[in-house]
Amino acid sequence: xxxxAVVITTPPYSPLTTTAIAYVEAALVxxxxxxxxxxxxxxxxHANNDIHIASDEYQAIEQWQRLHQEYQLPxxxxxxxxxxxxxxxxSIDNEKVNEAFTVSGLGELVELTTKASRLVQF
Amino acid sequence: MTTIDEKEAISLPxxxxxxxxxxxAPFSSTHGKDALDIALIFGSFEQNVSLFxxxxxxxxxxxxxxxxxxxxxxxxxxxxxxxxxxxxDIYVCQQSLANRQLGENFHISDVQVLPSxxxxxxxxxxxxxxxx
Numbered sequence: 441x442x443x444x445a446v447v448i449t450t451p452p453y454s455p456l457t458t459t460a461i462a463y464v465e466a467a468l469v470x471x472x473x474x475x476x477x478x479x480x481x482x483x484x485x486h487a488n489n490d491i492h493i494a495s496d497e498y499q500a501i502e503q504w505q506r507l508h509q510e511y512q513l514p515x516x517x518x519x520x521x522x523x524x525x526x527x528x529x530x531s532i533d534n535e536k537v538n539e540a541f542t543v544s545g546l547g548e549l550v551e552l553t554t555k556a557s558r559l560v561q562f
Numbered sequence: 563m564t565t566i567d568e569k570e571a572i573s574l575p576x577x578x579x580x581x582x583x584x585x586x587a588p589f590s591s592t593h594g595k596d597a598l599d600i601a602l603i604f605g606s607f608e609q610n611v612s613l614f615x616x617x618x619x620x621x622x623x624x625x626x627x628x629x630x631x632x633x634x635x636x637x638x639x640x641x642x643x644x645x646x647x648x649x650x651d652i653y654v655c656q657q658s659l660a661n662r663q664l665g666e667n668f669h670i671s672d673v674q675v676l677p678s679x680x681x682x683x684x685x686x687x688x689x690x691x692x693x694x
Binding site for chain 1: 580592593596599600603604607609689690691692693694
């Protein structure tokens, strides 16, 4: 079984993220097994509950939440990058972190990379 | 049988490893440091990782730089730890050096300078690629 892992390094207000979401959804619809999405660098901002994009613009965060709910798509954020981007991950309830996302480390990226047949970065 | 032999002959040897392409200058963004963090994690998990330096990324290897002059943490010093992480395959694009009139005075040893075609071929031996 071919498996796919995706690395997102672009922020929620980047047009590149739109492409990434379209790509991921197309893969899911066609039955490709996506074992996880890893958010690194500015990509971690997708998990920031304090980000609000104007309502007439593309809602990347909502789209990730939807894909997570519809396909049980695992969404991992890098803890070091998250802390650097104002997303406190050390509290028990992690209220700054969007609940669709799992706080992980770079070790998770190693695991996804070794398990996946293909790794694609946006 | 013949077809299988032919197929094997034309396919490049596959290393089951990760290639990280460094394409940005060291101190104007965090891309170099972010790429380094990934390389060291893969090294500490004993996974194969190779480093490729291309474009302005070649500046990360040039000797006698000091990030502290810019109040930037000098992550380039950590490159000297690569051998402890078994990171041994470090490739630099010869054309990128030439375009910037840079010599091969690197701050770490065992760096392989490759012409574009061979640089691409070395990259092609990896299963996964990340670019920073």
